[in-house]
Amino acid sequence: MSLTLIGIIGIIILLAVLFFLGMPVGFTMGIVGFCGFWYAVSFKAAINMVGNDIWSTFSSYGLTVIPLFIFLGYLAFNSGIADRLYNTAYKWFGHWRGGLAIATIGADELFAAICGSNTATAATMGKVALPQMQKYKYDNMLSSGTIVTGGTLGTVMPPSVVLIVIGLQTEQSIIKLFLGGILPAIILGALFVLTIFVICRINPTFGPAGPKTGFKDKVRSLTGVIEAVIIFVLVIGGLYIGWFTPTEAGAVGVFFTFLVIVPTGRLGWTGLISSIGDTLKISCMVFMLVTGAIIFGRFLAVTRITFMVADFAAGLDVSRYVILAFVLLIYLIGGCFIDSLGFLVLTIPIFFPLGMALGFDPIWYAIILTMVTTMGAITPPVGVNIYVVKALAPEIGLSTIFKSVSFFLAACIICIVILIVFPQIVLIIPNMAH
Amino acid sequence: MAFLESFCKFINQFFMWIAGFFLSAMIVLTCANIFFRLIWGPIRGTYELMGYFGAIVTALALGYTQIKKGHISVDILVLRFSAKTQRVLQSINSLICMIFFGMAALQIAKYANILQETGEVTETLLIIYYPFTYGAALGCAALSLVFFTELLNALFKTGEEEQ
Amino acid sequence: PAPVAAGPINLNYANFPPAPTFPCVQMERWKKEVEKRTNGKVAIKTFPGGTLLKAKAMMDGVIAGQADIGCLCMAYQPGRFVITNATTLPLNPPSATVSSLVLWDLYKKYHPKAFGKVKVLTMFTTAPFNIMSKVPVRNLGDLKGLDLRAPGSAGVVLKNLGGNPVGMPMPQTPEALQKGTVKGLISSLEVMKDFKFAELCRYVTKIDVGVIPFAVVMNMDKWNSLPKDVQKVMEELGPQQAVWTGVYMDNHVKDSMAWSKKTHNIEVIELSKTEKAKWDKLLDPITGKWITDAKAKGFPAKAVVDDIVGFTKMYSGQ
Ligand code: NA
Ligand code: NA
Numbered sequence: 045m046s047l048t049l050i051g052i053i054g055i056i057i058l059l060a061v062l063f064f065l066g067m068p069v070g071f072t073m074g075i076v077g078f079c080g081f082w083y084a085v086s087f088k089a090a091i092n093m094v095g096n097d098i099w100s101t102f103s104s105y106g107l108t109v110i111p112l113f114i115f116l117g118y119l120a121f122n123s124g125i126a127d128r129l130y131n132t133a134y135k136w137f138g139h140w141r142g143g144l145a146i147a148t149i150g151a152d153e154l155f156a157a158i159c160g161s162n163t164a165t166a167a168t169m170g171k172v173a174l175p176q177m178q179k180y181k182y183d184n185m186l187s188s189g190t191i192v193t194g195g196t197l198g199t200v201m202p203p204s205v206v207l208i209v210i211g212l213q214t215e216q217s218i219i220k221l222f223l224g225g226i227l228p229a230i231i232l233g234a235l236f237v238l239t240i241f242v243i244c245r246i247n248p249t250f251g252p253a254g255p256k257t258g259f260k261d262k263v264r265s266l267t268g269v270i271e272a273v274i275i276f277v278l279v280i281g282g283l284y285i286g287w288f289t290p291t292e293a294g295a296v297g298v299f300f301t302f303l304v305i306v307p308t309g310r311l312g313w314t315g316l317i318s319s320i321g322d323t324l325k326i327s328c329m330v331f332m333l334v335t336g337a338i339i340f341g342r343f344l345a346v347t348r349i350t351f352m353v354a355d356f357a358a359g360l361d362v363s364r365y366v367i368l369a370f371v372l373l374i375y376l377i378g379g380c381f382i383d384s385l386g387f388l389v390l391t392i393p394i395f396f397p398l399g400m401a402l403g404f405d406p407i408w409y410a411i412i413l414t415m416v417t418t419m420g421a422i423t424p425p426v427g428v429n430i431y432v433v434k435a436l437a438p439e440i441g442l443s444t445i446f447k448s449v450s451f452f453l454a455a456c457i458i459c460i461v462i463l464i465v466f467p468q469i470v471l472i473i474p475n476m477a478h
Numbered sequence: 479m480a481f482l483e484s485f486c487k488f489i490n491q492f493f494m495w496i497a498g499f500f501l502s503a504m505i506v507l508t509c510a511n512i513f514f515r516l517i518w519g520p521i522r523g524t525y526e527l528m529g530y531f532g533a534i535v536t537a538l539a540l541g542y543t544q545i546k547k548g549h550i551s552v553d554i555l556v557l558r559f560s561a562k563t564q565r566v567l568q569s570i571n572s573l574i575c576m577i578f579f580g581m582a583a584l585q586i587a588k589y590a591n592i593l594q595e596t597g598e599v600t601e602t603l604l605i606i607y608y609p610f611t612y613g614a615a616l617g618c619a620a621l622s623l624v625f626f627t628e629l630l631n632a633l634f635k636t637g638e639e640e641q
Numbered sequence: 642p643a644p645v646a647a648g649p650i651n652l653n654y655a656n657f658p659p660a661p662t663f664p665c666v667q668m669e670r671w672k673k674e675v676e677k678r679t680n681g682k683v684a685i686k687t688f689p690g691g692t693l694l695k696a697k698a699m700m701d702g703v704i705a706g707q708a709d710i711g712c713l714c715m716a717y718q719p720g721r722f723v724i725t726n727a728t729t730l731p732l733n734p735p736s737a738t739v740s741s742l743v744l745w746d747l748y749k750k751y752h753p754k755a756f757g758k759v760k761v762l763t764m765f766t767t768a769p770f771n772i773m774s775k776v777p778v779r780n781l782g783d784l785k786g787l788d789l790r791a792p793g794s795a796g797v798v799l800k801n802l803g804g805n806p807v808g809m810p811m812p813q814t815p816e817a818l819q820k821g822t823v824k825g826l827i828s829s830l831e832v833m834k835d836f837k838f839a840e841l842c843r844y845v846t847k848i849d850v851g852v853i854p855f856a857v858v859m860n861m862d863k864w865n866s867l868p869k870d871v872q873k874v875m876e877e878l879g880p881q882q883a884v885w886t887g888v889y890m891d892n893h894v895k896d897s898m899a900w901s902k903k904t905h906n907i908e909v910i911e912l913s914k915t916e917k918a919k920w921d922k923l924l925d926p927i928t929g930k931w932i933t934d935a936k937a938k939g940f941p942a943k944a945v946v947d948d949i950v951g952f953t954k955m956y957s958g959q
Contacts, residue, residue, distance in 0.1 A: 066556035067571050068549035075578050085706065092705030094578075095585030096698040099614055103533035105525045111501055111535055112508075286820040288512070289813075291528065295508035320498040324539035325548035331536045332549060345692040346653070383550040426554055519805060592701060596755065597938070599720040601793050602808055 047084060051347030054080040058340070062382070069386035070329070073336030080343040093342055101335045105291065106212055111327035112294025113203045116301060117159035118322050120275075122315040123305040126168040128268035129154050134176065135257045135265040142244035142251030144180060145190040146237050148173040152194035153233045154269060156201035157276040158297065160208070161326070162421050166195025166429040170436040183250040184440045186243060188433050189448025193236060195429045196418040196456070201229035202280055203297075206385060206417060208290070209334060210410045213389065214396045217407075218290045219283045220474040224407045226280075227469045228415065231462060235455035243451060271304045330385070337389035344393055353394050358401040365464070367402060371395055372416050372460070379420020383428060388417045408470045412463060419456050422449050479630055486627045490541035490620055497538040500531045507531070523603035530610040537617025540579075541624045569632040576625035583618035590615060649684035650867065655693035655708035663831075663893065664712050664855060665689045667765065667886040671857070671878065678874045683867075685710075700858065704758050709863045716793050716853045723935055724753040727945050728766060729794035730931055731850035731924040735957050737829075737894070738887030740766040740852045743952040745883045748856075750948065751941075756856070760864035763879045765886035766852035767829045768894045770795050773842040774825030775818070779910055781919060790814050790826035798850050799827055801923050811836070818842070829853075831893045839901035846910045850924065857882075 058076040061067055067075075074094065082090035101107065120126065133147035133154075140146060148169055156165050170191045177187035199206040202222035211218035244251045257265075279297040282288040288296060305311045311319075344350050357367055374395075378387045392413075399409040421429045424446045434442060463469055511524040543549060556567060590611035600607050656668050665687075672685040688694075694702040699713035700721075715722040716729055725748060734740040744764045748756070778784050784804045791799040796806030807823050811832075817823045818841045825842050826832075829852075833839045864872070901907045912920065928946060935942035 062552045063555045065567050065571050066551050066553045067575070068551040070549060071575055071578070075574060078578070081707075088705045089702075089707040091581055091585050092702060093707050094582050095589050096695075096702060096707075098582055098618065099533070099586050099589060099611060100695055100698060102536045102614055103529045103610065105529040105532070108504060108528050108532040111532065112505065115501065115505075286816055286822060292508050292512055295505045296512065298505050299509045320501060321494065321542075323501065324494060324497050324535070325543045325546055328536055328539040328543040329548050329550060332540075332543075342693060345688060348686075381554055382552050386550050386552075426552070520807070525808060589701065597720040597723075598718050601717065601719060602796070604719060 047347040048349060048352065050080065050084050051344055051349035054343060054347070055349075068332070069383065069390065070332030070334075070336035073340040073390060074332075077336070077340035077343040081339075081346060084343070084346055094339060097338050097342070098335055101338060102331065107331065107334065109208055109218065109290040109294055110205060110330050111323055112291060112298060113160040113205060113208065114327050114330075115319065115323040116203070116275075116279075116294055116297040117161050117164045117198075118319040119298060119301045119305065119311070120155070120158050120272075121164050121168045122311060122319050123301065124310045125158070125272055125301075125305070126151065126155050126172050129272055130169070130172045130176070132265040132268035134254070135262050138254035139256040141248060141253050142186065142240045143254055144173065144177045144182060145186055145240045145244075145251055148177075148190050149194050149197075149233050149236045149240070152197045153201065153229065154272050154276075156197040156199075156229065158203070158272050158279070158301075159198055160203040160205045162195045162198040162206075162418060163428050163432050165198030166191055166432045167436070169194055170433050174433075174437055180254050181252055183247075184437075184444050185448040186240070186250040188437065188440050188445045189452055190236075190240065191436075192422050192427075192429045192433050192445060192449055193452035193456075195432070196422060197229050197233055199418045199421075200225050200232055200411075200414060202226060203294070204414070205330060206388065206414050207410070209330065209385065209389060210392065210414060212334065213337065213392050214406065214410065216410055220407050221410055222280060222283060222290075223473040224411045224470045225414065226473055228411055228459065228463055231469065232415075232456065232459045235459050236452060239451055239455045275300055275304075333386055333389045337393065340390075341393040350393055350397055354397040354401040357398050364402040364404070367398075368404070368412075368464070371398070372412070375413070375416040376419065376423070379417065380423045381426050382420070383426060384417045384420030387420060388413065405467065405471060407474055408463075408467045411470045412460060415456065415460050415463070419453065422456075423453070424449070479627075479634065482630070483627050486541075486620075486623050487545065490545055490624065493538035493617065493620055494542040497535045497542075500534045500538075504528055504531045504535070523600065523605075526600045526602055526607075530607055533610055534613045534617075537614040538620070540617045541620035544621055544624045565632050569629055572625045572629035572632060576622050576629060579618045579622040579625065583615045583622060586615035586618060587612060649681055650871070652683060652685045652709040652863070653688060653693060654685050654710040654712075655688045655691075655699065655702065656712045657691045657694065657696040657699065657714070658689070660689040663767075663886070663890055664714075666889065667882065668712060668857075670885060670889075671763070671882055674878060674882075675874060678878070679871050683871055700759070703858050703860050706860050706863070708860075710762065710857065710859045712855060712857045714853060714855050719793070722753065722755045722854075722856075723938065723940050724751050724755070724945055725764070725854050725856070727931065727935075727942075727949060728854045729851045730928050730946070730949070731798055731921075732928065732946070732949055732953065733849055733921075734766075734769045734852050734953060735849065736887065737766055737768040737852065737890035738884060739953055739956040740769070740854075741883040741887035741890075742880070742956045743949055744854050745880055746952050747945070747948060751945070756858065759858040759861055761879075762857040762859055762875055763882040763886075764854065764856045765883050765890075766854050768831065768852065768890045769829065769849040770798070770827050770851050771830055771848055772825060772827055772844075772846040773830070773833060773838055774844050774846070775842055776824060777844045777908065777910060778825075778846045779912075780916055781923075787825070788823045790817065790823045790828075794851050794853075795827040797927055798924060801927055802920060803923075814838075815841075829890070829894065831890070831897045833901045833907070834897035839905040839907055843905060843907050844910060845898075845901075845907060846912070848912065848920065 061072045078090050078094050130151040133150035137143040137147045152169050159165050202225050207221040208218055211221045275297055278300055279293045283293050421427055430445050511521045514521055590608045593608040599605055656665050658664055668687055675683055693708050694711055696714055696717050699711040702708055703711040715726050728744050744766055748764055772778050784802050787804045788807050789799055789804055790809055791806040792808045799806040815836055932942040
């Protein structure tokens with residue numbers, strides 16, 4: 045049997061185990077990669093590979109950035125920083141039609157700037173903003189859709205676990221990826237706001253205006269954003285200037301968040317313990333995904349499939365944007381059924397070299413992949429953000445959330461198109477930093 | 479079996495505490511390094527120590543994460559099967575994963591043994607680091623143990639017992 | 642079971658740095674030479690950039706057969722390759738060509754136990770280490786407390802000379818230089834052009850301390866399974882490949898320095914005899930300490946150092 049055929053069979057078995065056995069994504073990649081390597085080379089080589097890749101991935105300095113940024117997100121999540129952010133945004137925008145939803149996006153944008161995960165962002169804002177929107181008689185369609193999609197800003201705006209994973213897997217500078225995500229996240233947020241505007245124009249009962257706030261109150265409420273802004277400036281600014289490595293930025297962020305929240309007593313022992321427990325759980329999951337992808341990637345490498353796909357695509361006689369559209373479509377469809385981060389690490393060994401063979405800028409390409417990956421978190425039937433919100437508000441029907449998300453998906457797609465037409469939006473800040 | 483399950487829970491809870499301790503140590507070490515770098519000079523070996531601490535954090539959290547069902551999977555199709563089918567699939571899953579991580583644990587321990595015997599040391603501090611490698615092996619072994627209890631549960635526990 | 646096919650013997654050759662770097666350039670050259678000299682009897686698939694095995698996993702990966710052949714950097718695993726790593730000591734190596742030959746002879750003479758489970762195909766080294774800096778370094782005073790990127794053995798050298806070694810990955814170094822986190826680096830000089838360090842580091846101080854040794858090893862079972870004539874080709878190629886790589890490195894350094902002088906007008910600082918003596922005096926304890934430590938572990942440490950000095954003299958034509 046030719047090596048290529050072995051590789052293709054390996055991919056088919058991988059998908060079968062994923063869907064029919066329901067085995068965790070990271071384990072599946074590791075186990076199928078191990079068996080494939082065993083078949084193609086030898087058992088001794090395959091088991092040596094597994095042991096070595098687990099050890100070297102777990103002990104790599106580059107990856108220590110993951111638990112630190114996840115910890116930072118959970119501390120912010122458990123410490124009430126989000127309440128204060130939302131309160132400020134609410135004072136400024138609450139009296140508009142759909143204002144509470146717009147305030148949610150605004151608070152999302154700021155919270156995303158200190159939190160690395162989309163689920164944490166969605167869960168945080170869901171806890172804070174959902175009760176408010178329900179109080180002011182917002183339609184569930186608008187409120188749930190806002191929370192679910194607003195969470196995606198968490199992965200596009202730095203810091204971001206997705207960007208870290210892409211950076212580590214493709215050996216791109218995490219700092220540049222972080223900087224590249226800032227403007228797209230702002231544009232994406234603006235498009236979400238626009239979507240809310242349009243929805244409320246068509247159907248004013250969806251988002252009735254809230255009470256007005258005096259100008260003095262508005263100004264006074266600005267203190268609520270101070271801690272988040274300082275953490276963001278310290279972490280991302282420190283990276284931009286070159287004071288810190290990404291790992292150090294994460295540690296400094298955690299340390300500073302401690303300084304801010306411990307004296308206020310807003311965290312407490314239970315909050316701290318649950319932050320640590322959740323951090324271990326999430327970062328362990330991410331590590332297993334990365335390790336599994338590395339092992340599976342070695343199997344693909346030894347069968348030479350990755351080299352072939354890239355060569356094949358580069359040799360096609362169509363515009364590279366047609367191929368890009370095709371890749372994005374695969375991510376959209378895959379993102380519907382497989383957890384978005386899992387799908388990303390699964391496909392990067394194939395699609396990243398492909399993008400490079402097509403001559404795309406690596407940072408830009410990575411940001412585009414991040415955008416389309418993060419859409420997977422809000423597309424049914426497997427969309428983690430949807431279930432986060434469903435868990436917070438069991439009374440809202442899944443079909444309602446699915447419907448509301450579809451409005452916002454249009455905004456995501458428009459944003460991706462804008463970034464494809466104007467790649468400078470992604471590249472301007474990373475290039476300035478150099 | 480109840481004993482095995484509570485033993486497994488206890489071990490992994492205990493490992494999770496150690497992992498949490500090393501996570502905190504990573505933050506303290508990094509911040510201390512930045513602080514000393516500003517005033518007189520960096521703490522030598524920070525980067526390599528961080529890598530080894532991180533290995534302990536992840537490895538010792540493996541079993542805990544599995545107990546809490548933290549590893550993501552694609553269950554969209556599986557959830558449509560009958561309860562009985564799901565149990566069969568669950569036992570196949572647990573068996574495969576138990577064997578895989580058991581072998582991984584052995585292999586990593588073997589590697590740690592090579593490091594110990596060949597006298598390999600770290601690049602900057604020139605200290606031994608194989609104890610961390612044994613730690614990673616221990617984490618995989620604990621994960622394998624979790625799958626073993628899950629396998630027994632899927633095979634022998636009846637519906638009533640679960641409630 | 643590996644697929645059995647008629648046709649050439651397939652060998653997988655793993656390497657850890659990216660394709661354009663010199664360990665991979667010599668890999669491609671070796672592949673071409675072997676394929677040519679065996680008349681296509683052997684086909685070699687190369688895997689650069691750590692796609693098959695990473696740097697520190699190379700030795701055990703080759704022993705287990707994860708790759709048939711692997712190129713490894715011995716300096717990444719201090720303590721494991723004690724005898725061959727002695728070439729990192731500050732014993733004034735004149736060039737990569739000489740050091741590569743010295744390393745090969747050292748291996749041939751001692752057959753270190755560290756390589757007992759593999760077939761060693763060749764060995765080679767980088768060019769000697771020198772100081773590249775944004776500020777001129779003319780004497781020990783200039784070096785006092787200076788932050789330079791200097792990993793591993795270069796870091797030990799710098800520390801003994803009174804400087805402040807900073808460890809960071811090479812790809813991060815240009816940015817750190819630009820931002821002033823480090824004021825220069827200690828490395829072989831081809832990086833002046835390859836990483837465009839000449840734009841920032843206008844001064845090079847020639848000190849020629851230490852090199853970094855590499856080895857190319859092959860799985861023992863795989864080696865034993867090869868036909869005699871193929872083995873013969875590879876055996877012959879061993880020392881030839883060491884020289885080829887050394888000469889390639891030295892020419893690369895020459896190119897790099899010519900470019901740096903022409904494009905960025907850098908200054909090359911040679912130490913005076915008296916200054917050099919002062920530096921050597923500070924560096925001597927490094928070798929002394931290595932001898933004590935290696936001897937305690939049961940290695941013929943003194944003889945190894947004497948051999949390095951002797952072989953170096955011989956190959957430098959002194
Ligand atoms: Na974020
Ligand atoms: Na989805």
